[in-house]
Amino acid sequence: MAGGNWSPTDMPVLPGLYMNFVAAAGTAIQPGARGIVVVPVKSHWGPVGQFVEISDEAAIKDTFSEDESGGATAFTTLYLTLLGGPRAMLAYRIASDSAAVATVLINNTDSAPALKMTAKYPGARGNGFNITIADSLAVAGTKELKLYEGTKLLRTFAIGDGSIVAAVQAINEDVDNKWIVATKLADGTLADVSGTALSGGDSGITGITNADYVAALAAFEGQEFHVLTLDGVSEPALRSSVVAWVKRVRNEGKGIIAVLGGAAADDTATDAVSKAVNRSAGCNHEGIVNVGSGAILADKEYSSSQVAAWVTGLIAGQSLSQSTTYAESPFDDVTRRWTRSEQEKAIRGGVFLLIHDGRKVKVLRGMNTLTTLQVDQNNSWKKIRTIRVMDAINGDLQRTAEDVYIGKVNNTEEGRLALIGACKEYMRTLAQSNVIEGTGYDVLLDPDYYGSSPAKRPDPDQVFLRWNARLTDVMEQIFGTFYVE
Numbered sequence: 001m002a003g004g005n006w007s008p009t010d011m012p013v014l015p016g017l018y019m020n021f022v023a024a025a026g027t028a029i030q031p032g033a034r035g036i037v038v039v040p041v042k043s044h045w046g047p048v049g050q051f052v053e054i055s056d057e058a059a060i061k062d063t064f065s066e067d068e069s070g071g072a073t074a075f076t077t078l079y080l081t082l083l084g085g086p087r088a089m090l091a092y093r094i095a096s097d098s099a100a101v102a103t104v105l106i107n108n109t110d111s112a113p114a115l116k117m118t119a120k121y122p123g124a125r126g127n128g129f130n131i132t133i134a135d136s137l138a139v140a141g142t143k144e145l146k147l148y149e150g151t152k153l154l155r156t157f158a159i160g161d162g163s164i165v166a167a168v169q170a171i172n173e174d175v176d177n178k179w180i181v182a183t184k185l186a187d188g189t190l191a192d193v194s195g196t197a198l199s200g201g202d203s204g205i206t207g208i209t210n211a212d213y214v215a216a217l218a219a220f221e222g223q224e225f226h227v228l229t230l231d232g233v234s235e236p237a238l239r240s241s242v243v244a245w246v247k248r249v250r251n252e253g254k255g256i257i258a259v260l261g262g263a264a265a266d267d268t269a270t271d272a273v274s275k276a277v278n279r280s281a282g283c284n285h286e287g288i289v290n291v292g293s294g295a296i297l298a299d300k301e302y303s304s305s306q307v308a309a310w311v312t313g314l315i316a317g318q319s320l321s322q323s324t325t326y327a328e329s330p331f332d333d334v335t336r337r338w339t340r341s342e343q344e345k346a347i348r349g350g351v352f353l354l355i356h357d358g359r360k361v362k363v364l365r366g367m368n369t370l371t372t373l374q375v376d377q378n379n380s381w382k383k384i385r386t387i388r389v390m391d392a393i394n395g396d397l398q399r400t401a402e403d404v405y406i407g408k409v410n411n412t413e414e415g416r417l418a419l420i421g422a423c424k425e426y427m428r429t430l431a432q433s434n435v436i437e438g439t440g441y442d443v444l445l446d447p448d449y450y451g452s453s454p455a456k457r458p459d460p461d462q463v464f465l466r467w468n469a470r471l472t473d474v475m476e477q478i479f480g481t482f483y484v485e
Helices: 057-063 074-084 124-128 164-172 210-220 236-251 264-268 272-283 304-317 340-348 384-405 413-432
Strands: 036-041 051-053 088-093 103-107 113-119 129-135 143-149 152-158 180-184 193-197 227-229 257-260 288-290 295-297 300-302 354-356 361-363 442-445 465-468
Touching: 036 074, 036 210, 036 304, 057 074, 074 088, 074 304, 088 210, 103 129, 103 193, 113 164, 124 129, 143 164, 152 164, 164 180, 210 236, 227 304, 236 257, 236 272, 257 304, 257 384, 264 272, 264 304, 272 288, 272 340, 288 304, 384 413, 413 442, 413 465
Parallel strands: 036 088, 036 227, 227 257, 257 288
Antiparallel strands: 051 088, 103 113, 113 180, 129 143, 129 193, 143 152, 295 300, 354 361, 442 465
């Protein structure tokens, strides 16, 4: 969809809804309307370059591999994201050009290669598959092809008389077969084999570069999502690429937030505070969240770049009337406990921090990395909740405008009144959801462009609206004075 920011001195060319948010105006959308996370992962199994929705831990194991040797990241990243509670999560496996599927050739009774067995996905996991073909013990006079992973039986395929055609049909038409594909190479009957292993599978992990992540970002642009994280990667050059990408796509109207972090060594270093603050300073943007804390769960330590996955799920899972401030986490402890003065420095420096308060691990304050306010911004822009609210209204209004108004409604007084009426009704629903205050909101034709003597006059296909609303917020600081008599 076309959209983004607009400037009176540089008007957009494409049709669409263009919204500017300034400190005097801001609105929101109904709670729960957003919350899709997208995560790039590395794995020894699973589809490459495709978006796969993951809804629970079983789906992680079923779609990808639990094996995290050799740089694989899928299980930890997706599991921590799920703990945050997103509404939906899309995993996107990346791999280098070296990724390859495991294969094996099975001979017929004439000792000629007749059946090629190929793992469904590239990866080292396929090298653990092995094939056994033997007479069926259940049905006399028939054969079975059994697929094992190590010593674990994955699937038994009834292949009738053992012909190549029967085997290919049984394997490829089995809707519950998630592991192999069969290809006929010759006619005849399959010879009996025992434990014949697939080989040649390569996960394509060791050759992955920043360019592979950048290519994934390009794929993400065409996908609807709201929060992004990396899979525990904290390489500075890649972080810079992600930050530049987020700034660009947000300016083009795609309201997303990226959650990043640092390396484990940085989290526990004596100068951890400075390292975290410097990372935020390098971002300095409302669309980037920088996690500064590593954490411990079930005696396993996670770096702040891994904890970023949980933060991503948390942000995506909250309604727009909620804040991440003081949100409880599932972690048992943090890898470094910051002092009060360090915590204050983190807040001022735009660091998203987890703290242990003596009872539990919780978020200190829901801050993004914005520290230097731009024109038309105020301190509310530093809060994750505020940015989610503004992103939500922008995305929702773009969809409504494109579906109902742009190219469909005449730009007459009657048409403009209909548009304004719909916008006011939308604002009413926001007020009912306690995302904006229930009084004082309004939508009207921008007086700078309409009236008896406007400063500018719209073109016949342009409509300029002014939105007035006050965002609600949660209590984050409570001050009291206790008088003792």
